[in-house]
Amino acid sequence: MQILVTGGAGYIGSHTCICLLEQGHDVIVIDNLSNSHQQALSRVEKITGKKLTFYQEDILHQTVLERIFNTHTIDAVIHFAGLKAVGESTQIPLQYYHNNITGSLVLLEVMQQYQVKNLVFSSSATVYGDPKQLPITEDFPTSANNPYGRSKLLIEEVCRDIYHADPLWNIALLRYFNPIGAHHSGQIGEDPQGIPNNLLPYIAQVAVGKRESLSIFGNDYATCDGTGVRDYIHVMDLAEGHSKALDKLQTQPGLVVYNLGTGKGYSVLEVLHAFEQVAKKAIPYHIVARRAGDIAACYADPHLAKKELGWIAKRDLHDMVSDTWHWQIHNPQGYI
Numbered sequence: 001m002q003i004l005v006t007g008g009a010g011y012i013g014s015h016t017c018i019c020l021l022e023q024g025h026d027v028i029v030i031d032n033l034s035n036s037h038q039q040a041l042s043r044v045e046k047i048t049g050k051k052l053t054f055y056q057e058d059i060l061h062q063t064v065l066e067r068i069f070n071t072h073t074i075d076a077v078i079h080f081a082g083l084k085a086v087g088e089s090t091q092i093p094l095q096y097y098h099n100n101i102t103g104s105l106v107l108l109e110v111m112q113q114y115q116v117k118n119l120v121f122s123s124s125a126t127v128y129g130d131p132k133q134l135p136i137t138e139d140f141p142t143s144a145n146n147p148y149g150r151s152k153l154l155i156e157e158v159c160r161d162i163y164h165a166d167p168l169w170n171i172a173l174l175r176y177f178n179p180i181g182a183h184h185s186g187q188i189g190e191d192p193q194g195i196p197n198n199l200l201p202y203i204a205q206v207a208v209g210k211r212e213s214l215s216i217f218g219n220d221y222a223t224c225d226g227t228g229v230r231d232y233i234h235v236m237d238l239a240e241g242h243s244k245a246l247d248k249l250q251t252q253p254g255l256v257v258y259n260l261g262t263g264k265g266y267s268v269l270e271v272l273h274a275f276e277q278v279a280k281k282a283i284p285y286h287i288v289a290r291r292a293g294d295i296a297a298c299y300a301d302p303h304l305a306k307k308e309l310g311w312i313a314k315r316d317l318h319d320m321v322s323d324t325w326h327w328q329i330h331n332p333q334g335y336i
């Protein structure tokens with residue numbers, strides 16, 4: 001199939017491109033490189049020994065998308081492009097709404113125009129808000145308390161409306177839990193700009209000596225050791241989930257929603273200690289106040305994806321932290 005991957009140079013997109021190329025798909029990437037580097041795509045080609053087509057363009061530009069859809073006979077779109085920092089979204093909400101929501105609307109409009117009705121969309125566990133119970137199943141109530149989360153919820157709703165208006169659409173809404181790790185080669189990985197917001201890149205940068213100490217946001221949660229618990233999932237497992245979702249779309253399922261998580265939760269301290277074992281060094285940390293908007297614990301019930309996609313996360317916490325470390329030590333400054 002010819003797959004258009006929006007945001008394909010980014011963290012999850014680049015790892016997914018590897019899976020798609022390895023499965024023999026033709027991959028067309030559109031990315032404005034606002035949060036990524038073209039080098040990630042050169043490395044994807046190096047790892048797979050296959051070529052992809054890259055457009056350094058913005059999904060907000062309808063004429064550009066039309067040109068791409070005119071040039072290629074696209075069978076399906078995987079839509080990663082978006083801004084993703086929760087804290088930043090509260091500071092510059094309009095940019096988040098414009099980029100994430102308007103960008104998705106433009107893309108969906110062009111898809112409709114060209115009768116391309118197969119879509120995999122990057123949603124997030126953030127749409128579950130502060131869940132009343134755990135593990136989280138796909139039918140849990142959804143909510144959002146920041147512009148980023150609201151943008152994801154709204155795009156999900158837009159997809160539902162499109163499907164209800166025209167049941168020929170096939171849409172997979174994938175709700176990711178916490179993606180971490182890197183390709184086993186150490187060639188591609190997560191390369192955040194500036195100070196990392198997320199736990200793993202922060203730990204990795206402390207371990208490599210780029211930052212002094214990890215701030216742990218609260219140790220008074222009702223969890224095993226007081227620190228926040230999350231369902232960390234290896235980015236290559238997540239990438240494989242996208243291939244399985246594409247397979248599912250071929251069966252014309254209509255609109256489907258899947259959690260992509262492992263079903264296991266780990267605390268901040270558990271992740272930190274796992275990293276220390278792999279890096280064979282102590283990682284300095286200190287406890288600070290809770291981060292606004294954080295919840296105590298969040299982990300998936302991944303059974304629906306297992307049943308309907310035949311997908312299961314295969315890599316464990318050790319794989320996740322050792323692949324993160326491998327990427328970090330080989331690329332201490334990220335892609336440069």
Ligand code: NAD
Nearest residue numbers: 007010011012031032033034035036058059081082122124
């Ligand atoms: P990322 O920032 O690494 O990748 C997103 C890519 O989209 C970047 O390469 C960026 O340059 C590109 N982009 C942004 N706006 C664009 C635009 N208007 N036109 C063209 N390209 C544009 O982020 P990621 O971690 O790979 O996340 C991918 C998707 O998954 C995002 O939609 C994100 O919200 C979602 N998601 C991520 C996480 C996570 O923790 N990483 C969790 C849940 C959901």
Ligand code: UFG
Nearest residue numbers: 124125126176177178197198199202215216217228268294
């Ligand atoms: N944490 C720290 N110190 C840090 C960074 C994080 O203690 O420097 C803690 C957080 O308090 C939390 C855990 O580590 O308990 C994980 O935090 P992350 O920022 O890595 O991830 P979040 O669960 O807050 O959010 C991530 C993405 C969201 C996405 C969500 C669910 O950033 O976009 O997972 O998929 F919505």
